[in-house]
Amino acid sequence: MSSWKVLLSDYGIIFILMGLIIFFSVLTIEKQNIIGAAAGIFLAKEVTQSGKQGKILLVTSESLDDQDLIEAFKANLGSQYQIIVVDKGPPATRNQIERDIESGDVPKMIVTSTKVSRWLLFQDFSNHFPELSVVSMINPQSSKGSNFLKRENLLNVADQIAVIAIMAIGMTMVIITGGIDLSVGSLVAFSAVLITKLIQGYFGAEAATEFEMVLAGLIAVVMCGLIGLLSGLLSTYFRIPPFIVTLSMMLIASGLAYTISEGQSIYHVPDNFVWLGRGRIGGIPVSVIIMIILYVIANILMTKMVFGRYVYAIGGNKVAARLSGIPINKIVTIVFTISGLLAGVGGIILASQLNSGSPTYGLAYELSVIAAVVIGGTSLMGGEGKIWGTLIGAFIIGVIQNGMNLIGIESYTQKVILGILILIALIVEKARKRS
Amino acid sequence: MSSRMSMKSLANIALFGILMIVWGCSENQLKTSKGTIGITVMSLSNPYFKELAEAAQEEALKFGFEVIIASGDFDPSKQRNQISDFITKDVDAIILTPVDSKSSGVSVRKCNEMGIPVFTADLATSDSLANVVAHIATDNYMGGRQAGDAMIEAVRSRNKKIMILDFPPAESCVKRIAGFRDRIGEYNLANPLDQFNIVTQLPCDGQRDVAFKATSDVIQAHPDLVGIFAINDPGALGAVGALEKVNRLDDITIIGFDGQNEGKVAIRDGKIYADPIQFPKRIGRQTVQTIMKYLNGNEVEKTQLIETALYRQEDGLNDPDIKDFH
Numbered sequence: 001m002s003s004w005k006v007l008l009s010d011y012g013i014i015f016i017l018m019g020l021i022i023f024f025s026v027l028t029i030e031k032q033n034i035i036g037a038a039a040g041i042f043l044a045k046e047v048t049q050s051g052k053q054g055k056i057l058l059v060t061s062e063s064l065d066d067q068d069l070i071e072a073f074k075a076n077l078g079s080q081y082q083i084i085v086v087d088k089g090p091p092a093t094r095n096q097i098e099r100d101i102e103s104g105d106v107p108k109m110i111v112t113s114t115k116v117s118r119w120l121l122f123q124d125f126s127n128h129f130p131e132l133s134v135v136s137m138i139n140p141q142s143s144k145g146s147n148f149l150k151r152e153n154l155l156n157v158a159d160q161i162a163v164i165a166i167m168a169i170g171m172t173m174v175i176i177t178g179g180i181d182l183s184v185g186s187l188v189a190f191s192a193v194l195i196t197k198l199i200q201g202y203f204g205a206e207a208a209t210e211f212e213m214v215l216a217g218l219i220a221v222v223m224c225g226l227i228g229l230l231s232g233l234l235s236t237y238f239r240i241p242p243f244i245v246t247l248s249m250m251l252i253a254s255g256l257a258y259t260i261s262e263g264q265s266i267y268h269v270p271d272n273f274v275w276l277g278r279g280r281i282g283g284i285p286v287s288v289i290i291m292i293i294l295y296v297i298a299n300i301l302m303t304k305m306v307f308g309r310y311v312y313a314i315g316g317n318k319v320a321a322r323l324s325g326i327p328i329n330k331i332v333t334i335v336f337t338i339s340g341l342l343a344g345v346g347g348i349i350l351a352s353q354l355n356s357g358s359p360t361y362g363l364a365y366e367l368s369v370i371a372a373v374v375i376g377g378t379s380l381m382g383g384e385g386k387i388w389g390t391l392i393g394a395f396i397i398g399v400i401q402n403g404m405n406l407i408g409i410e411s412y413t414q415k416v417i418l419g420i421l422i423l424i425a426l427i428v429e430k431a432r433k434r435s
Numbered sequence: 436m437s438s439r440m441s442m443k444s445l446a447n448i449a450l451f452g453i454l455m456i457v458w459g460c461s462e463n464q465l466k467t468s469k470g471t472i473g474i475t476v477m478s479l480s481n482p483y484f485k486e487l488a489e490a491a492q493e494e495a496l497k498f499g500f501e502v503i504i505a506s507g508d509f510d511p512s513k514q515r516n517q518i519s520d521f522i523t524k525d526v527d528a529i530i531l532t533p534v535d536s537k538s539s540g541v542s543v544r545k546c547n548e549m550g551i552p553v554f555t556a557d558l559a560t561s562d563s564l565a566n567v568v569a570h571i572a573t574d575n576y577m578g579g580r581q582a583g584d585a586m587i588e589a590v591r592s593r594n595k596k597i598m599i600l601d602f603p604p605a606e607s608c609v610k611r612i613a614g615f616r617d618r619i620g621e622y623n624l625a626n627p628l629d630q631f632n633i634v635t636q637l638p639c640d641g642q643r644d645v646a647f648k649a650t651s652d653v654i655q656a657h658p659d660l661v662g663i664f665a666i667n668d669p670g671a672l673g674a675v676g677a678l679e680k681v682n683r684l685d686d687i688t689i690i691g692f693d694g695q696n697e698g699k700v701a702i703r704d705g706k707i708y709a710d711p712i713q714f715p716k717r718i719g720r721q722t723v724q725t726i727m728k729y730l731n732g733n734e735v736e737k738t739q740l741i742e743t744a745l746y747r748q749e750d751g752l753n754d755p756d757i758k759d760f761h
Contacts, residue, residue, distance in 0.1 A: 023454055033525070061550025089552065089568070094732030115550055118470055118527055121732035128732070153523045160516045263638050264603045267537035271564070274541060354511050354538035355562070358604065363510055405520035411479065411506040420453055 013377055013389060016428065017396050024403030025146040032145035033114035035065045039140040040072025043111050046138050047077060050109070055082045057100075057107040059093050059116050066113050073111070090121050097129060106132060112139045147406050155285060161398030162287040163188070163346040163353075164365065165391055168372045169298045170228075170339030172390045175373055177332050178315040178382025179242035183231060183249035184343040184369055187224045188362030189257040191347025194220040196266040196357030205268035213273060221344035227253060228340015232333030242336075250366070257359035267356035277353030287349050294342070299387045311335060315382030371422055372397055396421075469499040472726065473521035475514055476532040477558065479506035481641075481669070482695050483715050484532060487556060490719030491530060498727050500527075507534040518542040522549050528726045529553045533560050536606040540565040552729065556722045557715070558607050568729055571722045571739045573713040575607045578743035579614020581711040582664055582690045585745055586615075586631075587622050589688040589708045590662050595631040597662035598653050600639035600646050600670045608641070608666040611692055615664055634660070639670040646673025654683060662688045668698030668710065675706045694746055696758055703751025711743035 034042055047056065058073060060066035070085055077083070084107070086093045100106050112122060117139040126133050147153060167184050174181045198216035199208045208216075231249050235242040279286045302308035310331045313321040322328055346365075351357045376393030378385025400421055404414045472495050476484035484506075492502040503521070507514035514534045521529055522545065529546060531553055533539030540562020546553045547566045555570045586597065599615070602608040616633070623630040634657050639646035646665060650673065654660055665671035671691030678684040684706060691698050694712025701707040718741060729735050751757065 062547065063550030064548050066550055090730055090732040091734045115525070115527075119732070120469065120727065120730040123469060124731075147523055147525075150523065156519050156523060160519070163512070262603070265535055265537040267561075278541065350512060353541065354515060354535070355541045356535070356537040358511065358535055358538065360509065360535070360604065361512065401516070402520060405505070405517060406524060408503050408524075410504070411508065417453060424453065 012428070013375065013392050013396070017392050017399065020396065020399050020403065021148075024148045024399065024406065028147035028149075028403070028406045029144055030147055031142040032147075032150075033142050034140040035113070036068040037072035039065075039113060040069040040074075041076050042140050043069070043138060044073050044076035047081070047109060047111065050136065050138070052108050052136070053080060054108040055084065055105065057096065057110045058083055058085045059110065059112045059122075060085070060087045061113065061115055062087050062089070063115075066115075069113055090119050093119075094121060094128075097132070101129070101131060107135060110135055110137050112137070114140050114142055148403060153402070153406075155283075155288065157395070157398045157402045158288045158291075159285045159353075160402065161394050162285070162291045163350050164368050164372060164397070165291050165394035166294055166349070167339075167343050167346045167365065167369045168376075168390045168394050169294055169387065170335075170342040171366075171369045171373045172376070172378050172385055172387055173298075173302070173311055173335045174242070174339050175370075175378050175380060176311050176315045176382055176385045177335055178318070179235065179332065179336070180246065180370070180380075181228075181231065181336065181339045182243065182246040182366050183227065183253055184339060184346075185362040185365035185367075186250045186253035186257065187227060187340060187343035188347040188350055188365055189359050190227075190253040190260075191220040191224050191344040192351035192354075192357040192361045193257040193261045193266060193359055194223060194357075195348050195351055196269055197260050199270070199273070200266050200268040206270050208270050208273075210272070213270065217276075217348045220348055221341055224253075224344030224347065225337050225341040228343070229333060229337040231340065232336030235336070236329035236332050254359065261357065261359050263359065265356045265358040269355065274352055274355050277349050277351075277355075287353065290345070290349065294345075295387060295391055302387050307331070307334075312383060315384070317383070368397060374426065375422060467499075468501045470527035470730070471501045471503065471524065472528050472530060472723070473503045473505070473518075473524065473526040474530040475505040475507055475517045475521075476556075477534050478508050479504070480508075482697075483667075483693055483713070484557075487532070487715040487719040490716035491556070491723050492719075494720045494723040495726075498723070500723075507532075509534055511535040511538045514539065515542050518546065522546065522551060526551060527730065530722055530726075531555050531560070532557050535604060536561045543567060552726070554722050554726055556718050558605060561606060569722075569725050569735050569737055569739060571718055571725060572607065572741065573718065574740040574742050575610035576614040577740075578692060578711040578713070579611035579616075580618040581614075581743055581745050582611065582692060582709075583615045583618025583622070585690050585709040585711070585747075586619065586662055586664060586688065589690070590631075592661055593629070594659055594661055595629070596634050596657055596660050597631055597664065598634055598650075598657070598660060599636040600649060600663065600665040600674060601636050602638060602641045602666050602670070605641070605666075611666050612636070612664075631662075639665060639673060641667045641670055643669045643673040643676070646670040647677045648673075650674040650677035651680070654678070654681065654687075660687055662690070664690045666692055668693040668695040668701075671707050671710075672697060672701060675701060679706075699746065699751055699754060699757050700759065702746060702748055703754070703757060705748055709745055709747045712746040713743055714741055717741055 060069055086096045171181055195216045203212035227249055231245050234240050235245045276286055281289055310326045313326055314328050350361055372394040373390050375396055376389035400418055474488050474491055476488050479485050488504045495502045505517040511534045539560045543553050543560050543565035552568045555567050557572050559570050601612055619631045637649040639649050663674045665674055668691050671689050674689050678687055688708045691707050691710045694710050698710055725735050
């Protein structure tokens with residue numbers, strides 16, 4: 001076989017992902033605003049070129065981008081201009097202009113960010129202020145670009161899929177051994193409720209220190225790991241099918257989450273609790289960094305270590321695995337424990353992203369997780385599958401959901417399309433394997 | 436080999452077809468609109484929120500605005516993603532009916548950072564750091580008191596054992612129950628010899644099946660129950676079902692909340708005694724009007740409460756808007 005065929009057969013699924021990315025990139029091409037400092041510099045240049053002098057009213061929103069715009073605008077404009085900044089929303093802007101009209105000291109120019117220029121106040125400016133029709137309005141031009149391909153949106157997709165993708169690592173291992181873990185969605189709720197409850201009830205709520213939050217997180221993750229361990233022990237040493245064991249665990253974990261939280265959201269947590277879910281390191285969301293680190297570790301574990309070989313062997317042929325002396329029960333139990341631990345990690349990230357814990361979190365997540373694993377090329381029969389394939393599978397789901405939201409497809413239609421696309425991905429995958 | 440190839444190409448053709456459908460569904464909007472409003476509600480499967488969202492859409496169209504409607508489907512994380520997608524689309528305003536009062540604050544803060552004004556409709560965000568321009572909602576506390584009035588009016592027996600079906604995660608439902616309990620408490624103070632006894636308060640999640648089970652169980656534990664207050668219509672209808680099953684509907688008074696069509700039908704037919712009804716369409720319209728006022732640079736009121744009205748059987752009999760489905 002030529003090398004591209006090997007590549008295709010190993011990672012055929014990646015082409016589906018790329019196809020989807022191209023598709024949504026083209027469909028979401030829209031006018032893009034120049035924002036931030038670049039907009040500020042552009043506006044300053046426009047003002048200078050206009051040759052006008054005197055009072056300038058600079059109107060922006062309170063957004064961080066617009067704060068950069070204000071700074072850049074001021075820095076790039078000579079001192080002969082008197083700049084008045086309004087960044088407190090349309091009513092404040094109107095007040096300012098009306099006050100100026102009353103005092104007779106009207107601005108020579110009104111400069112705005114693109115977002116602000118779309119306020120009805122400015123769209124219908126001459127109707128609102130007929131007496132000011134001579135004032136010149138300046139706002140940054142916009143260029144064409146793809147909403148989907150915006151850096152912020154791509155990070156957004158990665159961030160949205162991080163929790164599912166992290167859980168899918170454990171699920172991949174479980175499915176490769178020939179098992180299934182239905183409890184992960186409930187474990188997310190259990191973990192989210194546990195960490196927030198510990199912080200609220202035992203670590204001083206809003207006054208909790210970082211150390212205490214980490215401790216609460218560790219306890220939550222370990223508890224989920226223990227539930228996973230229990231699933232593993234029950235399905236190996238007691239020979240109960242994993243489907244039934246984890247179905248029971250799903251009920252137990254969900255019930256515990258509702259009991260601990262008394263059915264309410266728990267939200268008395270310190271402000272910096274959101275760091276894990278919303279924080280960034282070098283511009284990249286922390287949740288995404290955690291996801292990548294976990295994937296790298298899992299990939300090493302599954303491809304370079306004895307443990308990984310055992311996992312594949314058990315799923316491939318249990319009898320042969322037993323005869324060759326692989327400690328099947330021990331390995332399967334470890335795999336379920338890992339799945340539980342990772343669901344716990346997913347739960348604390350979700351709690352942090354949403355700044356609270358609630359027993360309703362993680363609803364039906366096990367289905368998305370299984371879908372990601374299967375799209376990624378792991379066989380439900382066990383024995384084969386790739387960790388990286390799962391990550392791509394998770395991204396396919398994330399890209400489809402995000403793309404459909406961006407082009408404004410109704411939620412219910414989205415479900416149908418997502419279901420069909422998953423089926424098609426699987427058909428393509430099957431056809432590829434046979435040829 | 437050829438059959439395999441055809442299977443593969445068939446799949447590829449199907450994929451292409453689906454993508455074309457997706458493309459067809461995406462709005463090929465002419466860029467004449469004055470702006471875009473993103474709406475995400477708790478769930479479109481509840482007719483109440485569907486009416487709210489559609490009334491808002493209608494109203495926005497009048498002003499030349501486009502609307503994107505999303506359904507949070509009771510999943511806080513899903514709703515969070517919808518809001519971040521609104522931000523990517525750079526909408527001009529967001530109408531939010533939070534799935535979860537507490538966790539939605541994170542998304543609202545993100546909108547604040549991006550300079551997109553947020554308006555909450557029906558349900559509020561309870562995060563002191565999240566800045567919402569205006570909140571337009573039913574006066575749930577007063578509505579709860581009206582439900583109490585109806586209960587007092589309907590239950591005349593000496594025995595006054597009643598139960599509440601609640602939904603603690605929703606702030607609005609918590610307020611309804613506070614209003615109800617306050618009104619009942621006042622009655623009990625004024626009539627010490629003829630007091631109501633709230634025997635239990637159970638979660639029904641605002642959903643019919645959960646309310647059905649909870650009610651079935653409670654009438655086993657308290658066979659002499661005379662009244663049920665459910666925080667919304669699906670909850671009340673679940674209770675109706677449970678009582679019909681054991682033939683107890685005639686001697687137990689049910690008070691609902693909302694005034695959805697199905698609830699109104701049940702009131703007309705005498706199955707539910709009364710509802711403090713809300714006006715979701717009015718909430719939707721007033722929210723859009725508030726947005727327009729704001730974008731035009733006018734001051735808007737931070738909290739706008741819309742009163743409920745008690746809806747009894749005679750209102751149902753004279754209501755031309757009730758739709759029968761059978």
